[in-house]
Amino acid sequence: MKAITFQDKQKLKYEDIADPRILDDGDAIIKVHIAGVCGSDLHVYHARETGLDCGTAMGHEFVGEIVEIGKAVRHFKKGDVVLSPFTTNCGVCYYCSIGLTCRCEQNQLYGWVQEGEGLHGGQAEYVRVPMADATLMLLKEGVSAKAGLLLGDNLSTGYYCAEQAGVQPGGTYVVLGCGSVGLMAVLSLKMLGAERIYAVDAVPERLQKAEEFGAATLNFKTTDIVAQIKEVTQGRGVDAVLEIVGSPEAARLSMDLLRPGGTISTVGVHTSQHFSFSPVEAYDKNLTFKIGRCPARHYMNKLMEKARTYDAQISSVITHDFNLKDGVEAYRIFDQKEDGCIKAVLVP
Ligand SMILES: NC(=O)c1ccc[n+]([C@@H]2O[C@H](COP(=O)([O-])OP(=O)(O)OC[C@H]3O[C@@H](n4cnc5c(N)ncnc54)[C@H](O)[C@@H]3O)[C@@H](O)[C@H]2O)c1
Ligand SMILES: [Zn+2]
Ligand SMILES: [Zn+2]
Structure with missing residues (x-):
């Protein structure tokens, strides 16, 4: 064959x-x-x-x-x-x-x-x-x-990632990566009742699709994502980050975007040997971290x-x-x- x-x-x-x-x-x-x-x-x-x-x-x-x-x-x-x-x-x-x-x-x-x-x-x-x-x-x-x-x-994985993020009424969520899995996560966040969703990528067609699915979009190549997110969350950061890239840069950005007590939910397949944030940072943020295969x-x-x-x-x-x-x-x-x-x- x-x-x-x-x-x-x-x-x-x-x-x-x-x-x-x-x-x-x-x-x-x-x-x-x-x-x-x-x-x-x-x-x-x-x-x-x-x-x-x-x-x-x-x-x-x-x-x-x-x-x-x-x-x-x-x-x-x-x-x-x-x-x-x-x-x-x-x-x-x-x-x-x-x-x-x-x-x-x-x-x-x-x-x-x-x-x-x-x-x-x-x-x-x-x-x-x-x-x-x-x-x-x-x-x-x-x-x-x-x-x-x-x-x-992709749908199961996006939904799993959204569910692991723990959607609450009034919460603010960031989806990093608007590939097919990230887009399914945006749709799933909507299904789970999330209202304030920010989707991050640098590919115009993917950002456009995320917007169609109900997210506000941010281009990480042209925007200071951390500053933008701080501005819309009274300086705190978001309740959960859905990291759907699987790179050290995206993992780092997740930590920088998160408020203390928040959740990082990641289904991005990571292939590096070390975390790009430290145990100290995790402790100081009272981090909940969910990761893995769907x-x-x-x-x-x-x-x-x-x-x-x-x-x-x-x-x-x-x-x-x-x-x-x-x-x-x-x-x-x-x-x-x-x-x-x-x-x-x-x-x-
Ligand atoms: N955990 C699981 O069970 C599971 C299942 C399916 C896919 N995955 C993983 O999920 C990830 C996404 O899969 P996909 O098919 O959507 O991939 P994809 O390659 O189509 O999409 C990844 C997107 O991330 C964007 N990106 C790159 N760096 C970024 C950054 N720093 N911030 C924000 N966005 C960034 C890219 O522009 C791209 O659009 C991959 O790592 C894949 O292996 C995991
Ligand atoms: Zn796949
Ligand atoms: Zn079995």
Whole structure:
């Protein structure tokens, strides 16, 4: 089958790799209808995250149709159209039972094969899904494939980040990063009742979308963000910062924007070894700090109905559709934020 594969730093390839097959009775094989290109793929693309085998199919966001199931699969049949979270989960271990599905004892991240072990990704014609019964979810009627794709990752992650921020009546919130995940967080803050939302980025099309979703916008390249936020919060800082970038600069800015007693909620994937604020600063701010991977499978249950209600808004962040064969170019355009690209999907 054809897939977009990892070769080396900033080097991907559209090539033939082996078709996936059932390896375990709980597996399903999905024919991919659409696959997302995510900010998380860029960490691999730029070798901020390393270890991936050359020839690994990239990507962890997809919606597709089941074409084959293992003997033990009970909840799904051939022909079902399904979505998946970006990691697999068993549904019965301790972590699955407390809703932290992303830390399932048997979890695997799609698009991560290292020294021959792991799972190929969804930017391909087909993908193998282990523990299909617990991992997959039927795409509900009336929910578009695009909204379903975002529900499997960006929407769940944005909502999780917003929920972790602890929205209170009258609160003021800053979202750092208006990529697809940040934009989903703005929408989620609205769903959770937040009224005063500031969204920060430097890409005009992304800021414009954040404004459309109900945020006031600030460009960090042309504005003194800290001064602006202090001005609108009587010098205090905001109640919570949602950091959805994953850089040391954004982490630093989060601390500078926060009032004492506030919360930093971050889902940005951090790849550095040290925090960019000190224990002293954290102590002096009575900081609440929430960080980590989103338990997307858990949130998919919670949010399928929201995906239906807000389908048009959610899907509107997908600005670019590419044929799978043009996937390498899609990465370039998404990475460079060319042509107003907020999020790209690949269609096999
Ligand atoms: N925790 C999880 O489960 C999870 C899931 C999905 C994505 N992520 C992570 O979330 C982050 C965002 O993902 P995405 O797909 O939206 O990525 P993206 O690359 O499309 O968007 C990131 C945005 O941040 C902006 N930015 C850069 N530096 C900034 C700064 N200092 N202040 C404000 N904005 C800044 C960029 O201009 C860009 O628009 C990535 O780190 C990704 O890996 C985490
Ligand atoms: Zn993703
Ligand atoms: Zn589990």
